[in-house]
Amino acid sequence: MNVLVTGASSPIGEQVVQRLLRDSRVAHILAVADKGVPFSIPENPRITLTEIKFKSQRQLHTLLFGLALKKSVQVVIHTSQAESANREGDSVHAHNVESLRALVKFSERHPTIRRLVIRSSGAVYQVQRDLPALISEDHPLNMAAGAPQWVRDRVEADFTACARMGLSTLQVVVLRMAEILASGCGSQMYDYLDSSLCLRPIGFDPMLNFLSLEDAAQAFQHATHTSEQGVFNIPGADTLPLTEVISLWGRPSVAMPEPGIYWMYKVRQHLRGGQFRYGMNRRRFHYPGILDGRRAMDVLRYVPSQSVSWPELKE
Amino acid sequence: MLSPERMAKLAHRLLSPEMKDRLHNFHFEDAGHGYDAFGMHPSAIHLGIGLFSWIYESYFRVISKGADKIPAHGSAILAANHSGNLPIDAMMLWNDVLRQTHPPRVARGIADHFVPALPFIGTLFSRGGMVGGSAGNVRSLLNQGELLMIFPEGVPGIIKPWEQRYQLQTFRVGHAQMAIQHGCPIVPVGIIGAEEQLPSLFSSKRLGKIFGIEAVPIPLVPVPLPVRYRIYYGEPIPVQERYNPSQADDPLILKEVAEEVKAAVHVLIQKGLSDRTGVFQ
Numbered sequence: 001m002n003v004l005v006t007g008a009s010s011p012i013g014e015q016v017v018q019r020l021l022r023d024s025r026v027a028h029i030l031a032v033a034d035k036g037v038p039f040s041i042p043e044n045p046r047i048t049l050t051e052i053k054f055k056s057q058r059q060l061h062t063l064l065f066g067l068a069l070k071k072s073v074q075v076v077i078h079t080s081q082a083e084s085a086n087r088e089g090d091s092v093h094a095h096n097v098e099s100l101r102a103l104v105k106f107s108e109r110h111p112t113i114r115r116l117v118i119r120s121s122g123a124v125y126q127v128q129r130d131l132p133a134l135i136s137e138d139h140p141l142n143m144a145a146g147a148p149q150w151v152r153d154r155v156e157a158d159f160t161a162c163a164r165m166g167l168s169t170l171q172v173v174v175l176r177m178a179e180i181l182a183s184g185c186g187s188q189m190y191d192y193l194d195s196s197l198c199l200r201p202i203g204f205d206p207m208l209n210f211l212s213l214e215d216a217a218q219a220f221q222h223a224t225h226t227s228e229q230g231v232f233n234i235p236g237a238d239t240l241p242l243t244e245v246i247s248l249w250g251r252p253s254v255a256m257p258e259p260g261i262y263w264m265y266k267v268r269q270h271l272r273g274g275q276f277r278y279g280m281n282r283r284r285f286h287y288p289g290i291l292d293g294r295r296a297m298d299v300l301r302y303v304p305s306q307s308v309s310w311p312e313l314k315e
Numbered sequence: 316m317l318s319p320e321r322m323a324k325l326a327h328r329l330l331s332p333e334m335k336d337r338l339h340n341f342h343f344e345d346a347g348h349g350y351d352a353f354g355m356h357p358s359a360i361h362l363g364i365g366l367f368s369w370i371y372e373s374y375f376r377v378i379s380k381g382a383d384k385i386p387a388h389g390s391a392i393l394a395a396n397h398s399g400n401l402p403i404d405a406m407m408l409w410n411d412v413l414r415q416t417h418p419p420r421v422a423r424g425i426a427d428h429f430v431p432a433l434p435f436i437g438t439l440f441s442r443g444g445m446v447g448g449s450a451g452n453v454r455s456l457l458n459q460g461e462l463l464m465i466f467p468e469g470v471p472g473i474i475k476p477w478e479q480r481y482q483l484q485t486f487r488v489g490h491a492q493m494a495i496q497h498g499c500p501i502v503p504v505g506i507i508g509a510e511e512q513l514p515s516l517f518s519s520k521r522l523g524k525i526f527g528i529e530a531v532p533i534p535l536v537p538v539p540l541p542v543r544y545r546i547y548y549g550e551p552i553p554v555q556e557r558y559n560p561s562q563a564d565d566p567l568i569l570k571e572v573a574e575e576v577k578a579a580v581h582v583l584i585q586k587g588l589s590d591r592t593g594v595f596q
Contacts, residue, residue, distance in 0.1 A: 132454075133452055134451060139451070203435040203438065204437070238347050240346075240347065287432070290346075
């Protein structure tokens with residue numbers, strides 16, 4: 001089997017490529033990086049490295065019907081996303097949504113591609129007090145009018161992929177992943193924990209779930225080899241309350257009333273330019289929202305096994 | 316909130332050696348860091364039992380009858396009457412189930428939507444096993460083989476005025492639907508005493524609006540009265556033997572089962588009322 005991996009120079013893409021390299025069922029990997037992001041994958045005869053601008057549909061078309069056709073790619077793993085919550089606008093939308101729309105369209109009429117595995121996010125789900133704490137795949141999506149582009153793009157990309165399921169011979173798999181607590185993965189919590197002091201809402205300590213890069217790669221690998229299609233939640237091995245997250249990251253925390261936290265992080269973002277936005281995470285800081293991975297376990301045989309690398313546990 | 320380590324230390328000081336032994340092995344699905352996916356933590360359970368010991372044994376002097384009817388394993392639903400203006404009846408039932416079942420089981424309370432949104436209280440209750448009352452949460456718990464504690468009357472039951480004491484309000488049908496869908500029995504529970512613990516002056520609709528509920532009762536006394544609690548468990552209603560899961564969408568069947576549960580709870584209440592010789596005895 002030959003596999004094309006997009007976003008191959010990102011931490012998650014790199015992890016996927018390395019995992020597929022250890023998989024004897026995968027003959028060749030076409031690793032595609034976002035233009036301008038250097039590769040850190042060592043050279044290997046089973047890997048072909050290339051780079052394109054994902055927001056350019058022409059470049060994507062040339063890749064799929066050029067190199068990918070020549071290599072007889074059967075499965076495409078799409079991990080490329082604009083990760084930063086601070087970047088907004090048409091260019092970001094073109095990367096996150098329009099490139100995916102084009103990828104699905106091109107893959108459907110591609111002579112060798114038969115399966116498309118897409119990275120989505122648990123951030124597409126709505127979290128609120130009267131919704132289940134354990135989130136299944138049919139949970140309401142976050143369609144809030146005031147949601148930032150970072151969220152809206154992810155919901156739209158997810159919809160775009162879901163809308164094509166079963167309409168052609170292309171098998172589409174959408175993996176809604178729990179937050180990957182690592183640098184370069186678009187993790188809001190990673191940036192939150194980067195502060196020397198973490199502020200949290202007084203009186204609330206919601207349950208959170210995190211995915212390690214290794215488990216994310218494992219989920220992509222399982223999704224590559226099954227013949228099922230559909231939407232799957234991919235939870236991680238770490239389910240714990242917010243206070244425990246802060247403590248395991250080795251940070252002190254202060255509980256304070258909500259308006260104070262909002263403004264403090266607004267000022268922090270203004271001064272330091274961090275990714276974390278309290279407004280975007282407000283509900284997650286009050287109510288639990290844990291991805292229910294039973295479907296992924298039953299169908300994809302995915303079981304989270306690798307914990308996040310918690311600094312305090314390392315010591 | 317106290318950390319699990321501090322809760323464990325405090326519980327260690329409060330619990331008797333026998334109770335520590337008893338609580339050692341209750342059913343608990345660790346989601347990875349000592350908590351279950353809904354936030355329950357064993358140390359919080361131990362601390363809860365430790366803190367409520369005196370209230371359960373000496374203040375409300377709970378008399379428990381028929382706890383052996385609670386299934387020892389697998390999913391089941393406890394359906395009880397609700398009263399008393401504050402959910403002390405839920406706390407006493409939670410304590411009673413942990414104390415009377417072999418092996419000890421945690422009754423997972425299903426709370427109204429506004430409870431998880433309450434600062435401190437929502438977190439405290441979730442550490443003790445309570446979950447917000449959504450169908451998805453109930454489904455997940457039953458799939459895990461948990462014992463649920465449901466008050467089918469909901470808020471109208473707990474805030475009803477003094478003159479309506481021991482008159483059951485309309486039973487919602489959610490518990491019946493979940494029991495049929497998941498093939499688990501419903502154990503009726505009658506709680507006697509809670510109705511008289513905290514008589515109310517009146518109910519404030521304005522305060523109720525703040526919490527997103529019908530009304531908030533304003534109590535006549537500052538602390539609950541030391542009434543005698545009686546908790547009576549009835550024979551499990553084997554809905555799983557009578558109905559198949561496809562019948563869980565039939566409104567008539569759901570109504571019928573809910574009425575049967577209500578009648579069973581009514582019988583237990585009448586039995587409890589006839590057994591007692593006074594509110595405080």
